Amino acid sequence: MKGREDIESYLMRAGLPYEQLAPDIWKVQPEGHENLLISIAGPVLAFRLKVMDLPQQGQREALFQTLLTLNTTDMVHGAFGIEGNAIVIVHALALENLDFNEFQAVIDDVALAVSKHYSALTKFRDAA
Numbered sequence: 001m002k003g004r005e006d007i008e009s010y011l012m013r014a015g016l017p018y019e020q021l022a023p024d025i026w027k028v029q030p031e032g033h034e035n036l037l038i039s040i041a042g043p044v045l046a047f048r049l050k051v052m053d054l055p056q057q058g059q060r061e062a063l064f065q066t067l068l069t070l071n072t073t074d075m076v077h078g079a080f081g082i083e084g085n086a087i088v089i090v091h092a093l094a095l096e097n098l099d100f101n102e103f104q105a106v107i108d109d110v111a112l113a114v115s116k117h118y119s120a121l122t123k124f125r126d127a128a
Contacts, residue, residue, distance in 0.1 A: 002098045004040065010103045011038075030111045045098060047078070047091040049110050051118065054085045055125050063124040070117060076109060087121065089113055 004024060011018045017029040024040035036049045055063065067080040067087065078091035091106045 001043070002045075002095045006098070007038065007040065007045065007103075010100050013100060014104055014107065016107070028107070030107050031115070036107070036110060040095065041092075043095055044092045045095055045103075047089075047093075047106050047110060048083075049089045049114065050083075051080070051087045051089060051114060052122060052125055054082060054087055059124050063121070066121070066124070070113075074113060074117070077106065078109060078113075080113075 007026065008020075011026065011028065019027045021027055021037075026038045028036040028038055030036055036047065039046050039048075054060075067082075071079045075089075077093075078089055081088050081090055089110050091110065093102055093106060
């Protein structure tokens with residue numbers, strides 16, 4: 001099974017700026033998205049990126065429908081979700097057979113999802 005050293009080597013190999021926040025938690029900055037957290041959680045490597053704060057009112061139902069639609073059309077392995085008062089993107093990979101290509105693909109997928117959909121999602125925030 002892969003461990004902390006493997007994840008750090010993947011981060012270095014990818015050339016991504018990162019900061020280790022705890023023994024098994026890293027804050028990564030892919031393409032200007034400074035809040036991608038990567039953590040070892042038991043047998044999986046979890047990825048979490050805060051997209052934006054959840055609007056308190058306004059077109060929340062339309063926002064939720066948009067997020068669910070994006071999950072089925074644009075998110076291959078991860079998903080948009082709600083955590084507390086934030087919209088997040090989450091992914092998880094099994095550590096047992098993790099390789100660099102899978103690791104890089106998730107980071108690319110997260111960065112692409114944010115850059116592709118952020119402006120559409122923030123329209124709901126502005127309507128709140």
